[in-house]
Structures are given as structure tokens and as C-alpha cells.
Amino acid sequence: MLWATADLWPDLEEAVLIEASAAVRRVGEALATEAITARIAWLAGDVTIDLGELKPADLITCAYVLDEIAPASLPKLVDRLWQLTADTLLVVEPGTPAGWRRILAVRRQLIEAGAHILAPCPHEAPCPLAAPDWCHFSHRVARSRLHRLAKDADVPWEDEKFIYVAASRHPASSRAARVIAPPKSGSGKVLLKLCQKDGSAGEKLFTKRDGEMLKLARRLDWGDSI
Template identity: 45%
Template sequence: PGWAPAGHIDVGGGTGAATWAVAATWPGDRAVTVLDWSDPALALGREIAAAHPALGDARWQRARIGADLALPATDLVTVSYVLNEITPADRTALVDTAAASARAVVIVEAGTPAGYARVIEARDRLIAAGFRVAAPCPHSAACPIAPGEDWCHFSARVSRSSLHRQVKGGSLPYEDEKFSYVAATRLPVTPVPTRVIRRPQIRKGQVLLDLCEPDERLSRRTVTKRHGDLYKAARDASWGDGWPPADH
């Protein structure tokens, strides 16, 4: 709480989706650098961001992710949907380089078993480098999800324009993008008490919440009408939220 990055490097940033997300999360000015090896992606990203009040001065720079990638000291490094495109050795090197240069690192991958596995591997490396997990986990100990049995992921509804629908051959005006992520930092963290790790199931008079607990456990809690305000909050809870809400 109260922290905002003064500098941001988006590695494998492409057209800059993560820079837009960071600008929306932490309004205000900061030094932004987008690194990617694709000139066309950088050129398009620069063009799209030109009108954004906080991204007009961003640097769009050609760089190849590899063992020789050097990053200057910065507050925040994002690596979004990139780990799946690079070799295991480059993945390791990139996470270690990010950990060495940034005070906070956010890694996002597709919400698939393989994406989750890459996130967990990165999470382990960040913790080994002295980072603490700010989200989604309520702790920085081992993930309680048994590999191969399940995977931690969340879902974001993204609206589709008619052009999106045309290009993707879809008919719905939205898509539910599944993603896995970890946000870790060297700064003090206050993780959520527990995290809702599935879509809550609303039944008559009760809500079933699947939670990741702070003691390296998964649980299912049933919140009923008898819980009063908490029941109302449970009906409003979404997959990915912290539980209980901060005001309960």
C-alpha cells in the first residue's frame, strides 16, 4: 500500500500491454522502457502509446532476451506472456536478471498447466533471491497445489470489438482470458489473508469458496446466511479476490 514504481521495464513487452496495465494500476509519471526483439511490435506499441498521457515518453528499445541481457536498476520489471517463448535456460537467466535489477517483479503466463508450471518455477527463483510474494499467494512458502493435479489460474473478462470478433472468428462480445501470475518484491508485503482460487459457487442460502490458505493449505469454506454481512460479501466475491474483504 502506498508504493508506486518510479521506473518500469517491460521485458518482451511487444506492443506494450503490460505498460498500459502498470499505468492503469499506478497512475502518475515514471520512466518506462519496453524491451523486445521485434521492431514491428515496438513500432506499433510506440504508435499506440503516443496518445497515452503517461506513456508518451516511454522508450521502445530493441533487445534480445538471453544470458547476456543486462537490465539497469529499476523499481518494477514485468514479464508478460514471454516465458513460454524462450528456452528454459533463458527463462532462468531472465528471472534472475529481473530479481537482481528490480525491487518488484510481475510475471504473467497463460492460465494453463504449463503456464502455471513456468510461474511456479519463476516464483521459486524469486523467493530464493530474497523476494516475498505479494500476490496471488497468501504466503511465500511452497505452493500447496500438487503439480499435475491442478493449476493456479485466474480469469479476466476482456471485451471484444467487432474487429476482434472478425479476426478471431468468435461471436461473443467478450473473451475470458485465463492467466497465471506472480507478483513478488523485496519491499515489505502484506498478502491477502486467503485467496479465492475458483469461481465461487452460489447455492441457495450459501456460497462455497475455494481458498488458498496462509498455512500452505487449500480449503473450501461455506459461508451461509447465518454469517450476515460476510454472506453478502461472499455473494459479491470473485475468483481471484482476497478473502475476507479488507473491511470485514
């Protein structure tokens, strides 16, 4: 997350990272020293009990961590993360049905606390998807040689499935339907599964009759908004 943040905001000034594992902190620190120019503080701690002394920050992130924490501790943790959020909170989990259910619970709790949902949902209504369906996205990431060795894998990439919720103290400046499945393209048409601003979700077919909208729909990928 630190690398993604620094990529997006090269003028990032300061980041505070909390990590329970000394080994992970050591590796993270060594990698960040070479690559990140912002002031970074690596704190040893358990996020379920050690966030009391922290100061609020513009962006609070919690990625691929909730699934390592006892479910009973999650509401208190989410509450504290939201208290620390001066502007935006981003929570990311693996794109599994269980990860989606955890994100749904976080989303409900944040809405009850007065948060505005920025993404992926273009609304604050209950999620329109029902099991066995679940909301998730996918991003193709390159595997380094070390990565391939660690996973005993041959292919130089993998499709990382994830689910997330981004919530803000401020309402979204605009809202647009989200593509929530891989687009299905055919000759002169494309079928998009969309989560809509009115809180509904379903497939929408764009054909030549839609003119410019078809051209726009064709350029969209899973996770984009329209």
C-alpha cells in the same frame, strides 16, 4: 502491461520496454504515442541476453513472454529480472497447466533469492495444488471489431485465463486468503475455494450462520482476497 500500468498509476513518469520484434515495436509505439503520456523508451533486444545495461526500476513486468523462451534460459532471465527489481516484479503467463508450472518455477527461484511473495499466494510455502489441478484466474476482456476479425470470432468478449506471481523486496503489508476458483453460490450459502495464509488450499462453505462473513463472501469473485 504498459496500458494497465498507466491506468493504475496515471502519474507514471517513465517506462522502458524491450521487444525483439520490430513489427510489434512499431505497432506498440504507434498506439502508445496517442494514449500514454509517460516517457517511453522502446528498445530492440532479446531479453535473455540484452538486459545487462538496464537500470533497476520500481516495477519490472514480464507478461506472456516466458512461454516464448527456451526453458533452459529461464533461470538466468528470472535472476536478471529480479536484480533489476527495485521494488516489485510481476510475471504473468497464460492460465494453462504449463503456464502455472512456469510460474511455480519462477516463484521457487524468487523465494530462494529472498523475495517476498505479494500475490496471488498469501504465503511462501510450497504451492498446495497438485496436478491435474492448477492455479489460474480469468478476466473477461472486450473484443474490438479488429480483435474479432483477427480471431474469426462472433462474441464481443473473451475470458482470458492467466496465472501470475508478484514478488517484492518488501514483505506484504497484510495477507489474506485468495479465492482460487469461481465461487459457487446457492440460496443462503456460497462455497469458496481458498488458498490460505498457512499454505493450505481447500473449499470453505459460508452460510447464514456466518452472518456478515456470508455477505462479504458473496461479493467476492475468483482472484479476490478475503
